[in-house]
Amino acid sequence: SQTIHQWPATLVQPVGSPLSLECTVEGTSNPNLYWYRQAAGRGLQLLFYSVGIGQISSEVPQNLSASRPQDRQFILSSKKLLLSDSGFYLCAWSGGAYGYTFGSGTRLTVV
């Protein structure tokens, strides 16, 4: 069966510090991968998606970036965090008739 792993679960970072969140998927090959953010009082916002290694599409201009170095690995990064980057970050994968499956999420607080 397919599983998706996301870490860390919680993170507190100072403004201006770098960020790296990692997501890996098991039990499937060539999945479509997504990074979403859920800010307080707001809906899920699509940040990036990837249909294959090295292929990244950005939905929202921001100081975040994403990379897909391996088929089942998706990384969200920032060189310098802003207060507005705080939120609940969710990785998801899609494959066929299963809809979209989300990881357990990372709650990021920028202080």
Add this chain to the structure above:
Amino acid sequence: QKEVEQNSGPLSVPEGAIASLNCTYSDRGSQSFFWYRQYSGKSPELIMSIYSNGDKEDGRFTAQLNKASQYVSLLIRDSQPSDSATYLCAVEEGGGADGLTFGKGTHLIIQP
């Protein structure tokens, strides 16, 4: 810009009653529709998917789709306290891998 609208609630329903959640979407090109349940502090989990007009039933859940009216709904029969959560409506443009567009969710409270 694609938009998905939901009443934020809270929607309060007595235990054992039917909970009715509604969603409208703006993009007529949308082909796939999903309902997710999200408990506080947790990630969304898929409850139902629906792709064609009409009703789709799965246990206590029924999803309804009307593409002409750009309207999706979720009915929860015999509501239980464990159904208390935020329900997210999501749509996907047909054939694309460019992700889901979500509504902000409806907060459902089942009163014992």
